Amino acid sequence: MEFLSVSPESLKRAAEVLRSGGLVAFPTETVYGLGADAYNPAALARIFEAKGRPRFDPLIIHIASSGTLEDAANLSLLNSETRRKLFLLAENLWPGPLSLVLPKSEKIPGIATAGLSTAAFRLPGLVAAVELISLAGGAVAAPSANPFGALSPTRAEHVRDGLGEKADMILDGGPARIGVESTVLDMTSEKIKILRPGGTPKEKIEELIGSVQDGFFTAEDAKNTPKSGFISPGQLKSHYAPRTPLSVFSENDIFNLPWKPGDAFLFFDSPSRNTWFESLSPRPSAKAVIRVLSPSGNTLEAASRLFETLHELDSLKISRIFAQLVPLEGLGEAINDRLRRAAKLG
Ligand code: TXA
Ligand code: MG
Secondary structure, eight states, rough: OOOEEEEEEEEEEEEEEEEEHOOOOEOOSSSSSEEEETTHHHHHHHHHHHHTOTTTTOEEEEEEGGHHHHHHGGGSSHHHHHHHHHHHHHHHHSSSSSSEEEEOOOOOOOGGTTTSSSSEEEEOHHHHHHHHHHHHTTTEEOSSSSSSTBBBOOSHHHHHHHHHGGSSEEEEOOOOSOSOEEEEEEEEESSSSEOOOOOOOEOOOOOOOOOOEEOOOOHHHTTOOOOTOOOGGSSSSSTTTSSOEEEEEEEEGGOOOOOTOOEEEEESSSSHHHHHHHHHOSSSSSOOOOOOOOOOOOHHHHHHHHHHHHHHHHHHTTEEEEEEEEOSSTHHHHHHHHHHHHOOOO
16 A cells, blocks of 8 residues: 655556556545545445445545536436526535535446445545546545544544555545535435535525425434435444444533543533533542534534544543534534434434
8 A cells, every 4th residue: 555645746646546446545625535436346346345335335426527427427317497506506515525416327337326326426625636536537436435434534644544455545635624524415306405414514505505405314214214225324323433432412411421530521612611620629630531622612623623533532542432512503513413423323
């Protein structure tokens, strides 16, 4: 496995690896992806093998320009109203943390989409990623570059630790700017639905195309939808889980937590941490491990530090993490979704 920093030379080299059927882990603005040529079924199969990922789990097709949609998606299956909405979203929110589920064209092999007739497409908001995709032929299928069910990687080192030699190359582009995965929006039926909350807040989507539904079900809901025959992994309870047991709490529960010295606290902002700390009287002699996602209480900053902080806490060999739920503004919904899944609450 080659581990290289992003540069014009390493991007060229990575594109060669992709073109010859190899796997390249690459940075995006959300999390690192494990990429393969989206038109090469054998290369795609290697992604599932490397991640230990069930075959029923479809990949996101990363594209370098919205023009590729004409090739890789079958837009003629959309009605004119949906097409209008698609163009609005693509024009205003791409490049960016938004994956659009659309009917796929014949060119995308079934293994990329778990046999579904639809595929998720995304034009990522990181120049190096777009250059790589373009050099590699225009379409790179990539899930997050972590072993199945584990925390998503926001740094190249996380990929190296999680997947190691299973990737042919890891491109290091530094820490991911956004730090949670893209929002997945299903545009294949009349009712447009968010399948996974993520880096694009719902309000931004609704400003452009009007109201959309929340289609991210709990595991319980998923059991009651036999017709679709398909559960998005975002809907599996244990997804995005750290190894350390984690429970979530809301601000009001903060004073009743049965913590022990050596447990870790993950607070949203400094005021919450301070309130909790001041309530400890008398002060305990042994300390808890304390992290604050965003001292000033900004959900964008909190999202960018979420997985990174969970990776770090995982490495500290503590017995438990107590994580505070965050306000629902901005990326709050995506953060709480990942925290609840980490807590295996579905
Ligand atoms: O930010 C991201 O989206 C990152 C970076 C690498 O782009 N990628 C990522 O991929 O998170 P992955 O494979 O870990 O998650 C893809 C999500 C899954 O929840 C999957 O079920 C959903 O997208 N998805 C993909 N294709 C779909 C389809 N045809 N229908 C419904 N959901 C789909
Ligand atoms: Mg993933």
